Amino acid sequence: MRLIVCFLSLLAVLGPAECGNVLVWFSDGSHWINLKIVLETLIERGHSVTVLVPDASLFMKAKESDHFSYQPFNASMDEQEVRNFIEEFVYFSVYETDQLNLLQLLMKVYKFASIIQDMSISYCDGILKSPELMDKLRNGMFDIVLSDPMYPCSDIVAEELNVPLVYTFRLSIANVLERMCGQLPAPPSFVPGVMSKLTDKMSFTERIFNMLFYLSQDFLASLAWRKFDSYYTEYLGRPTSYCEMMGKADIWLIRIYWDFEFPRPFLPNFKYVGGLHCSPAKPLPKDMEEFVQSSGDDGIVVFTLGSLVDKMPKELSNKIATALAQIPQKVLWRYGGEKPDTLGENTRIYKWIPQNDLLGHSKTRAFITHGGTNGIYEAIYHGVPMVGIPLFGDQPDNLVHIKARGAAVRLDNIKTMEPQDLVNGLNTIINNSSYKENAMRLSRIHHDRPVKPLDEAVFWIEFVMRNKGAKHLRVEAHNLTWYQYHCLDVFAFLITILTVVLYVFFIMCKFFIMRCCFRSKNKKSKKE
Amino acid sequence: MRLIVCFLSLLAVLGPAECGNVLVWFSDGSHWINLKIVLETLIERGHSVTVLVPDASLFMKAKESDHFSYQPFNASMDEQEVRNFIEEFVYFSVYETDQLNLLQLLMKVYKFASIIQDMSISYCDGILKSPELMDKLRNGMFDIVLSDPMYPCSDIVAEELNVPLVYTFRLSIANVLERMCGQLPAPPSFVPGVMSKLTDKMSFTERIFNMLFYLSQDFLASLAWRKFDSYYTEYLGRPTSYCEMMGKADIWLIRIYWDFEFPRPFLPNFKYVGGLHCSPAKPLPKDMEEFVQSSGDDGIVVFTLGSLVDKMPKELSNKIATALAQIPQKVLWRYGGEKPDTLGENTRIYKWIPQNDLLGHSKTRAFITHGGTNGIYEAIYHGVPMVGIPLFGDQPDNLVHIKARGAAVRLDNIKTMEPQDLVNGLNTIINNSSYKENAMRLSRIHHDRPVKPLDEAVFWIEFVMRNKGAKHLRVEAHNLTWYQYHCLDVFAFLITILTVVLYVFFIMCKFFIMRCCFRSKNKKSKKE
Incomplete structure (x- = not known):
C-alpha cells in the first residue's frame, strides 16, 4: 500500500517524493498538534511514519483514523499522574504566582523543574533502556528521526540508528537551547530574550535587563542540564553533554515567522515555518452558523483560553461574562466550567469550538486569546485583531509581539482584570480601524512568502532523507569553545x-x- | 501591450504578478550579466523595466532584442577611458602585483581606488545633477529601484522617488558593505572574511589573521567611504553617510548559496539566490558538437579565463597549450589572443564559447576556470569538477571555497605555473572520482532547494513592489550605534x-x- 501511495505521489501534483521511513519522537500538547499536521502531509506524500508514544500521554492517542503507526513504550508513570501534574502546574502559573513570596516561588519553580526533569528521564528510560524496543528501532530501517527538542533523548536514538535528526521547535526561555546548543546568534542589543516581554526596540535600561535575562537564563540552564549531561554521558559511555548532542541536529524547523518574530540573525539550518497548521476556514456546524449570522453587522467575537485552561473560579467567569454582555457583538466562548450567572444573551458557551473556522469567518471582528502560538497564528492567518489575556509560559511574551505590531490589546492579569478593561480592549480593537489594518498587514506577510510553511517543513524533512542529512547548513561554530x-x-x-x-x-x-x-x-x- | 502581458501573466502558470514599474541602476561586467536575467524574467511577468545606462558602458548596450527601456545618461567620460582603465587594472592585478614592492603596490592600489571613486561620483553626477533626468525619473511612477550596491547613489534616488530599494549583490572585501551597512553578522571565529582565502575551519593563527583582516578592512573602508559620505551629505543637505543610506535597502539578493558559501549567520532580508543565471544546457553548434563527440570516452575539458582576460603573453599561452596537448581529452579553449605555437591537436581555440551549454554536455570531464562566480556556478549547476587558475579579485577566494568542498584543484599563480602543474591538476580531478562525486554533491545541493534562485529573486522583488517595502525583515540593529x-x-x-x-x-x-x-x-x- 505504502509503495502504491509512494508511486502515485511521484506522479501527482504534490511533486516527486522519495518515500522514506520517519521515526517521530513523542511530544504532547500544542507541540503534538503542530507536529501531527506535518506527519499527515508526510503520509499523504507516501512516507511511512512511526510515532513513539508513551503509556501516559494526554494528547497522543492512537486513533483508527490515523495513518501512522504508533509504537508504544512504558514510561513508569500513568496518565493520571501526568494530568495531575499539569493541572497543578497550570493552577500555580495562573493563580498562585503573585500570592507567593520570592523564596516560596523559587522553591515551587525548582520543584516543578525537578518533576519535569524526572518525567523526561523516565520517558528516556522507557525507550533507551528497553532492549526489545531499541532492537525494534534499529531494525526499523528508519531514514530520519523527527522530534521536538523539548522532549530529550531523540538525539541519542538518532545517533544509535545512525540517521539524521530534524527538530521542530517553538522556543526555549531566552532561546537558551537554540543559542547554546543550536548556535543561533542573538545579540542582546536588539534580540529580546524569549519570555523577557521586551520588543526589539529597547531603551538603555531594557537592554540592561535583557542582558541580565540572557546571563541568568544561561546560568540556570547550565545548572538544570547537569542531570541530563550525566544521563547522556552514562548512556553513551563517553564524556558528552545534552547540548552537544542536540547541536548535531541537521535542521531546526522553527514554528514562527517574521509576521510574528522580530527580525533577527539566524542560521542556514534554521527554517522559520510558523503557521504551518493554519488552513482556510471550513463551513461551521449549522446551529453555530445561525448564531454567527444572527450577529448582523456587529459580527462576532471568538473567545478561548486554550486547551489547558477550560475552567476557572466562578467569580472570575462571572466577571468575564459581565464584560462580554456589554458588547454589541455575539460571543462564542470555549469554556468547560459551570455556566456563569452573569452570562449575557449575546454569549454562548461551547465545550469545543472550531477555532480556525470561526477565525476565518467573515463575521469575526475580534479574538480574545490567552496568547498561545497556535491560536495567534490562526488569527494572523485570517487577519483578526486580538485582545490578549496571557496566563503563563510564553503567552505574555507572544502577546507583546502582536501588540508591538499594533494588532492586539494586551490585558495584564486575569485575576485583577475588571470587566470594563475587557470591554475597553474589545471596543478598541473593533472600533479603531488601525488594529484590523495591522492584523491584515500581518496576514499579508504571513501568506506572501515563496513557499507555504507546511510545504517548507515537509521539503526540509524530505531533503534530509534524500541527502542523508544537511550538514552543509551547519555552522562551524559547533566545533568551537565559547572563548574561541x-x-x-x-x-x-x-x-x-x-x-x-x-x-x-x-x-x-x-x-x-x-x-x-x-x-x-x-x-x-x-x-x- | 504591457497591460496585456500583465493580464496574461495573471492567468499563466507563472503565477499572479501585480505589474510594477522597475527602475534599474546601471552596472557592468558580470554584475550586469547576472542582473539582466532577472530583468528578462520581470519583463516576461509583465513588469515594465527601465535601465539607467551611462554613455561609457562596456556591457550595457541598448539592443533591439531587449524588451526593457534604456534611459541613457551622461557620465563625463567616454567608453575608451573606461576600457583603458579596466585593461590597466586587469594587467596590474594579473601580471604586476608580485613585481612591485609594498610601497609601490599600496600607491598603485590607492591610485586605482581613487579612479574608481572618481568614476563612481561622475556616474552619480550624471544622474543626480541632471535636473531633466531627475524630473523624468520623478514622473516615471516607479515602484522600486533595483541596483548593485557596488555602483553607488541608487539609495539617494530611491529616497528621492520615495520607493523601496532592492540590492542584488555578490560581495565586498571582508563583507564590509554587508556587515557595516547591511548589519550582516560575521563572527570572525568561524566566518572567514571574503577574499581572505580562509575556510570556515580555522586554526588559531588563521583566526588571528581573519580578525586582523576584518579590522584592517573596516578601517580602510571607513577611510575610503569619506568621499562618498561628503557627497551624500552635500547632496541630501543633511548629515548622513554612504553606509547609513545603503542600510535602508529592503532586501539584499546575494548571488551565492550554501553550495558555495560556508554556512554563516545571516538576516531575514538577505536572500541567497546564487546561480540564478544558470539553466539547462542547449544543443551546441554543429561543428562544435562534432568536435566534442570526437573525444570519445575521454571526453572534453572546457577552458576559459573569463571575459576580461582573453589575451595573454605568448610565453604563457605556449606553456598552457603545451600542458593541454598532453591530456587525452579534447579541449575547447576560449581565447582571443594569437594562436600558441605549441597548440596540440586535441585543443581548439574559440573567440567565444557557449560556456553553460558546454559545461552541461555529457562529455564534459573538467572545467579550467579563473574562478569567477558566474562560471563556478555554471560548473556547480552541471556538477563539473574544476581546475582553478585564479587571476585577481574574489577569484582566489572563490576557488578556496570549491577546493574546500573537494570539487576543485587550485593552482596558485598563472605566471609561475608549469605545464606539468596543469596536467597534474587535470589528471587529478578527472581520474580521482572523489572530485566528480563532490561536484555532483554540490550540484544536488544547488538544485535541491524549495524555490529556484531566479524565482526567489523575482519573488522578493515583486514582494517589495506589492507591499511597498519589506521593513518587517530589517533588523533593529540599523538604529544602534556600534557600542550599543x-x-x-x-x-x-x-x-x-x-x-x-x-x-x-x-x-x-x-x-x-x-x-x-x-x-x-x-x-x-x-x-x-
Whole structure:
C-alpha cells in the first residue's frame, strides 16, 4: 500500500517524493498538534511514519483514523499522574504566582523543574533502556528521526540508528537551547530574550535587563542540564553533554515567522515555518452558523483560553461574562466550567469550538486569546485583531509581539482584570480601524512568502532523507569553545603582543633618552 | 501591450504578478550579466523595466532584442577611458602585483581606488545633477529601484522617488558593505572574511589573521567611504553617510548559496539566490558538437579565463597549450589572443564559447576556470569538477571555497605555473572520482532547494513592489550605534555597578572588622 501511495505521489501534483521511513519522537500538547499536521502531509506524500508514544500521554492517542503507526513504550508513570501534574502546574502559573513570596516561588519553580526533569528521564528510560524496543528501532530501517527538542533523548536514538535528526521547535526561555546548543546568534542589543516581554526596540535600561535575562537564563540552564549531561554521558559511555548532542541536529524547523518574530540573525539550518497548521476556514456546524449570522453587522467575537485552561473560579467567569454582555457583538466562548450567572444573551458557551473556522469567518471582528502560538497564528492567518489575556509560559511574551505590531490589546492579569478593561480592549480593537489594518498587514506577510510553511517543513524533512542529512547548513561554530567563538583567545594574544611591543618601545625610548642625557652630561662634565 | 502581458501573466502558470514599474541602476561586467536575467524574467511577468545606462558602458548596450527601456545618461567620460582603465587594472592585478614592492603596490592600489571613486561620483553626477533626468525619473511612477550596491547613489534616488530599494549583490572585501551597512553578522571565529582565502575551519593563527583582516578592512573602508559620505551629505543637505543610506535597502539578493558559501549567520532580508543565471544546457553548434563527440570516452575539458582576460603573453599561452596537448581529452579553449605555437591537436581555440551549454554536455570531464562566480556556478549547476587558475579579485577566494568542498584543484599563480602543474591538476580531478562525486554533491545541493534562485529573486522583488517595502525583515540593529550594538554601554554600566557594590562591601567589611578589633581591644584594655 505504502509503495502504491509512494508511486502515485511521484506522479501527482504534490511533486516527486522519495518515500522514506520517519521515526517521530513523542511530544504532547500544542507541540503534538503542530507536529501531527506535518506527519499527515508526510503520509499523504507516501512516507511511512512511526510515532513513539508513551503509556501516559494526554494528547497522543492512537486513533483508527490515523495513518501512522504508533509504537508504544512504558514510561513508569500513568496518565493520571501526568494530568495531575499539569493541572497543578497550570493552577500555580495562573493563580498562585503573585500570592507567593520570592523564596516560596523559587522553591515551587525548582520543584516543578525537578518533576519535569524526572518525567523526561523516565520517558528516556522507557525507550533507551528497553532492549526489545531499541532492537525494534534499529531494525526499523528508519531514514530520519523527527522530534521536538523539548522532549530529550531523540538525539541519542538518532545517533544509535545512525540517521539524521530534524527538530521542530517553538522556543526555549531566552532561546537558551537554540543559542547554546543550536548556535543561533542573538545579540542582546536588539534580540529580546524569549519570555523577557521586551520588543526589539529597547531603551538603555531594557537592554540592561535583557542582558541580565540572557546571563541568568544561561546560568540556570547550565545548572538544570547537569542531570541530563550525566544521563547522556552514562548512556553513551563517553564524556558528552545534552547540548552537544542536540547541536548535531541537521535542521531546526522553527514554528514562527517574521509576521510574528522580530527580525533577527539566524542560521542556514534554521527554517522559520510558523503557521504551518493554519488552513482556510471550513463551513461551521449549522446551529453555530445561525448564531454567527444572527450577529448582523456587529459580527462576532471568538473567545478561548486554550486547551489547558477550560475552567476557572466562578467569580472570575462571572466577571468575564459581565464584560462580554456589554458588547454589541455575539460571543462564542470555549469554556468547560459551570455556566456563569452573569452570562449575557449575546454569549454562548461551547465545550469545543472550531477555532480556525470561526477565525476565518467573515463575521469575526475580534479574538480574545490567552496568547498561545497556535491560536495567534490562526488569527494572523485570517487577519483578526486580538485582545490578549496571557496566563503563563510564553503567552505574555507572544502577546507583546502582536501588540508591538499594533494588532492586539494586551490585558495584564486575569485575576485583577475588571470587566470594563475587557470591554475597553474589545471596543478598541473593533472600533479603531488601525488594529484590523495591522492584523491584515500581518496576514499579508504571513501568506506572501515563496513557499507555504507546511510545504517548507515537509521539503526540509524530505531533503534530509534524500541527502542523508544537511550538514552543509551547519555552522562551524559547533566545533568551537565559547572563548574561541567570542575570539577571546585571539584578543588575549593581540593584546599581549601589543603590550610587549609598547613595552619594548618604551624601554627603547628610555634607553635612548638616558643615553642622550648621559652623553650631554658627559659632554658638559668634559667641558667643565 | 504591457497591460496585456500583465493580464496574461495573471492567468499563466507563472503565477499572479501585480505589474510594477522597475527602475534599474546601471552596472557592468558580470554584475550586469547576472542582473539582466532577472530583468528578462520581470519583463516576461509583465513588469515594465527601465535601465539607467551611462554613455561609457562596456556591457550595457541598448539592443533591439531587449524588451526593457534604456534611459541613457551622461557620465563625463567616454567608453575608451573606461576600457583603458579596466585593461590597466586587469594587467596590474594579473601580471604586476608580485613585481612591485609594498610601497609601490599600496600607491598603485590607492591610485586605482581613487579612479574608481572618481568614476563612481561622475556616474552619480550624471544622474543626480541632471535636473531633466531627475524630473523624468520623478514622473516615471516607479515602484522600486533595483541596483548593485557596488555602483553607488541608487539609495539617494530611491529616497528621492520615495520607493523601496532592492540590492542584488555578490560581495565586498571582508563583507564590509554587508556587515557595516547591511548589519550582516560575521563572527570572525568561524566566518572567514571574503577574499581572505580562509575556510570556515580555522586554526588559531588563521583566526588571528581573519580578525586582523576584518579590522584592517573596516578601517580602510571607513577611510575610503569619506568621499562618498561628503557627497551624500552635500547632496541630501543633511548629515548622513554612504553606509547609513545603503542600510535602508529592503532586501539584499546575494548571488551565492550554501553550495558555495560556508554556512554563516545571516538576516531575514538577505536572500541567497546564487546561480540564478544558470539553466539547462542547449544543443551546441554543429561543428562544435562534432568536435566534442570526437573525444570519445575521454571526453572534453572546457577552458576559459573569463571575459576580461582573453589575451595573454605568448610565453604563457605556449606553456598552457603545451600542458593541454598532453591530456587525452579534447579541449575547447576560449581565447582571443594569437594562436600558441605549441597548440596540440586535441585543443581548439574559440573567440567565444557557449560556456553553460558546454559545461552541461555529457562529455564534459573538467572545467579550467579563473574562478569567477558566474562560471563556478555554471560548473556547480552541471556538477563539473574544476581546475582553478585564479587571476585577481574574489577569484582566489572563490576557488578556496570549491577546493574546500573537494570539487576543485587550485593552482596558485598563472605566471609561475608549469605545464606539468596543469596536467597534474587535470589528471587529478578527472581520474580521482572523489572530485566528480563532490561536484555532483554540490550540484544536488544547488538544485535541491524549495524555490529556484531566479524565482526567489523575482519573488522578493515583486514582494517589495506589492507591499511597498519589506521593513518587517530589517533588523533593529540599523538604529544602534556600534557600542550599543556590542552592548559596550551595558557592560560599562554593569561593571561600574559591580565595582561600586564590591567597594561598598569592602568598606563595610573593613568597618566591621575595625569595630570588632576596636571593641575587643577596648574590652581587653578594660579587663587590664
